Amino acid sequence: MSASPVIHLIGAPTDIGAADRGASMGPEALRVAGIDRALRAQGLTVLDTGNLIGPHNPWQPPACGYRHLPEVIAWNTAVHQAVGDALRAQALPILLGGDHCLAIGSLSAVAQHCRAQGRKLRVLWLDAHADFNTHTVTPTGNLHGMPVACLCGKGPQALTTLGGPAPQLQPSCIRQIGIRSVDAEEKRLVHQAGLDVFDMRYIDEYGMRDAMRRALEGVDADTHLHVSFDVDFLDPDIAPGVGTTVPGGPTYREAQLCMEMIADTGLLASLDVVELNPAFDERNRTAEVAVDLIESLFGKSTLMRR
Numbered sequence: 001m002s003a004s005p006v007i008h009l010i011g012a013p014t015d016i017g018a019a020d021r022g023a024s025m026g027p028e029a030l031r032v033a034g035i036d037r038a039l040r041a042q043g044l045t046v047l048d049t050g051n052l053i054g055p056h057n058p059w060q061p062p063a064c065g066y067r068h069l070p071e072v073i074a075w076n077t078a079v080h081q082a083v084g085d086a087l088r089a090q091a092l093p094i095l096l097g098g099d100h101c102l103a104i105g106s107l108s109a110v111a112q113h114c115r116a117q118g119r120k121l122r123v124l125w126l127d128a129h130a131d132f133n134t135h136t137v138t139p140t141g142n143l144h145g146m147p148v149a150c151l152c153g154k155g156p157q158a159l160t161t162l163g164g165p166a167p168q169l170q171p172s173c174i175r176q177i178g179i180r181s182v183d184a185e186e187k188r189l190v191h192q193a194g195l196d197v198f199d200m201r202y203i204d205e206y207g208m209r210d211a212m213r214r215a216l217e218g219v220d221a222d223t224h225l226h227v228s229f230d231v232d233f234l235d236p237d238i239a240p241g242v243g244t245t246v247p248g249g250p251t252y253r254e255a256q257l258c259m260e261m262i263a264d265t266g267l268l269a270s271l272d273v274v275e276l277n278p279a280f281d282e283r284n285r286t287a288e289v290a291v292d293l294i295e296s297l298f299g300k301s302t303l304m305r306r
């Protein structure tokens with residue numbers, strides 16, 4: 001990535017794919033926590049493009065294994081367009097979710113852009129969950145549990161082909177970090193696809209440093225690095241403001257190291273910040289932690305000068 005790209009903040013205020021209502025308030029909570037100010041403090045130019053518009057949440061039960069599929073398609077189409085526009089303008093898009101189903105729209109745009117530019121893609125999926133369910137195995141029907149599968153070509157055609165013929169991503173470009181909740185049948189699919197997973201067991205045994213070193217192995221100046229940051233990646237002790245908390249996640253220091261090691265590559269070219277749910281938060285502290293970590297992701301360090 002060239003010296004300092006302009007950052008485009010893209011709000012997608014919806015909880016259309018989630019198990020609980022409230023992630024629709026995520027973009028505003030991140031703004032209230034000062035995401036633009038934090039990025040500007042790193043010397044970056046930030047353009048807040050405002051919020052995308054999409055259908056409201058009808059809060060219906062699943063139909064044929066999918067909850068709110070038409071609405072999820074509409075939201076992801078809007079996200080795909082906005083993220084694609086930002087990339088074509090040579091900006092660095094930050095998607096402010098919204099629930100994690102929106103990564104289908106953002107990553108399909110990123111993958112399409114990389115194909116057009118002949119760039120390699122590495123995706124770091126920071127999450128408590130593998131998000132690799134399909135409509136036949138999902139225990140919930142919630143599409144925020146399916147984006148990785150959709151991006152790898154398993155899902156409804158309208159979603160798998162958002163960026164052109166499926167699949168948008170090869171499993172080999174994905175590294176999942178912090179995983180600690182995978183549904184029984186989902187597990188089988190993860191193994192089948194050969195996803196590279198640094199789960200909490202791995203982080204306990206070898207440490208975040210080793211996990212990140214390996215997750216970043218092979219990236220070079222020709223690599224577009226995308227981070228999909230599901231806030232439930234973090235331990236609920238420091239990040240209670242998410243719908244689907246899972247105990248035993250990375251501590252504040254581990255999460256900082258994770259972000260700093262990504263920043264050190266200088267290759268970050270697009271980002272999703274998803275699943276922040278202010279309805280479950282305490283005085284916006286989860287949004288503040290997320291902003292703090294994003295600041296590190298963009299190069300804040302205690303002593304080193306940029």
Ligand SMILES: NC(=[NH2+])NCCC[C@H](N)C(=O)O
Binds near residue numbers: 101133140141182183
């Ligand atoms: N992005 C997320 N928070 N995903 C949670 C998924 C939870 C569960 N595996 C499901 O499919 O319903």
Ligand SMILES: [Mn+2]
Binds near residue numbers: 127128232
């Ligand atoms: Mn998650």
Ligand SMILES: [Mn+2]
Binds near residue numbers: 275
């Ligand atoms: Mn997720």
